[in-house]
Amino acid sequence: MTADLELVEACDNFPYDADTSAYFKVKLPFDDRIHGYMLPEIVQSMPWTPEFKIDHIKRVVQLVDCSNGHDTSTACNTAFSEVVTKAIEIDVFKIISGRHSEPFAIVGAKTPMQVERFAAPLFGFILRGAHMTVYTTESEDMRIWVPRRSGHLFTYPNMLDTTVAGGVAAHESPFENIVHEADEEASLPEELVRERARPCGVLTYMTQVGRSETFAESGLVHPDCIYVYDLEVNRSVIPKPRDEEVKEFYLMTVDEVKVALRRGEFKPNCALVMLDFFIRHGIITADNEKNYIEIIMRMHRRLPFPTAPHR
């Protein structure tokens, strides 16, 4: 049985006392801040274009704005697009394995900037997701809608998931992401979600990709930020799979969810979202969880990269 803190540690596993001197620091134009940590072997294998200046002594990857400030966003987006496209063409990294993906915002960039989702962890950039827990308390104890992921998915096939979840693409807000994912993944009506979904905070953690994960290079630094939402519904609202990502939905009791969590049946970051839900709803408390404080601190880790343009 996995303890709650171990579930958090599975996601937030980048050491707090890590020696980060070995990493290359990724810097954007006109910005002294560090936006990501890159492994030396990734820097070595990346098919860099001239817009990226690599300082092997100071270990800095500096993106240069070839527009000289005239249109930094477009210049940088093009630079990232070109280098990622080359990397996909020569098929050098497992994590992108020949696949293009949708553009994701570089969190905290001074001018809007984007990189393909699957490629972001190669640079160590923060990724953003949005997760919504749909539950009912009508006429009995709380029950939670839990989906099982499809068997054909590239990551975490057949594992349990958050009711609705997705990555936040560059040109949408976390809330808009939830609205369309709720429709696509769970057939939930847009009006219901717009009216009743409640934003409840954000979870932050930092993962170092492990050797056992077959879909990505070992050691990649993967900082993550998950916007969490709650949606309380009555028993007549029943999520149904629509796209290919969800196999089926279960209406689980809190105890059933706890058992599934402890058996490791949830996708790791969905376990975190569920623990946070249990904490906010008074199910996990200081009285029943000895690691209460540690769990809460760990699921709101202060990331070492900027999360807003101005700081």
Next chain:
Amino acid sequence: MTADLELVEACDNFPYDADTSAYFKVKLPFDDRIHGYMLPEIVQSMPWTPEFKIDHIKRVVQLVDCSNGHDTSTACNTAFSEVVTKAIEIDVFKIISGRHSEPFAIVGAKTPMQVERFAAPLFGFILRGAHMTVYTTESEDMRIWVPRRSGHLFTYPNMLDTTVAGGVAAHESPFENIVHEADEEASLPEELVRERARPCGVLTYMTQVGRSETFAESGLVHPDCIYVYDLEVNRSVIPKPRDEEVKEFYLMTVDEVKVALRRGEFKPNCALVMLDFFIRHGIITADNEKNYIEIIMRMHRRLPFPTAPHR
């Protein structure tokens, strides 16, 4: 007008990149972990008893168990009690200024151990509080019960506060603290609180006492941990001052609370509790607060001291 992030920074103002080598590290018997940072000038002025071994080279304050493991709790409690009593008698520190206070647990100690509340910041120990926000959504928009502190209080007189709040004494749980404070400070019925108060998490931050604060030595390191609770009530429940701590209660709209926050009318850590309440209830969101992620990370700071006996 004070921005939300500035309200957080007022509490969480200990630098993240602080050079901590100047502090004396406080260690407990049979425990290699550091439980607090002490200022050198406090170490210099403290009327130490023989149970405390001061290493001025390594900058360690090591409490020794004079019972040799037979009754570590009692031996350590006696040692803390003696040194604090001497300090009060010679009246050497502003923060205790001749006043004894109730025993508070040393968070994360391997065996239960306690020190007087007002003296804890001299050692840099984590202090624990419990805060409950009482609100109503009945038949109109949300309104929140906000008390004004009495004018005679030693700290933050006349400022706005959390509906119910108190420090958690050594021999009570955070929830039991809320139950009795709700009765003492707000005349709220015990049954109502026991049945309906909902634990919603914990806030952690680290304050360095400023020069402007007249009630404490400048520079003291003050890590804090606040257990937060929500209590939704109907309009017939009206908190009333009972003890001397609260002057009066106001039933404020969300907008009125926001204005008061931005004018700096709330006691600093109560502002934090209110921001967390607004975040959990979808009032402050990623769409209306540009520092959303930073605020949430900062109010759940990972404290550098243990928060559980075993880690």
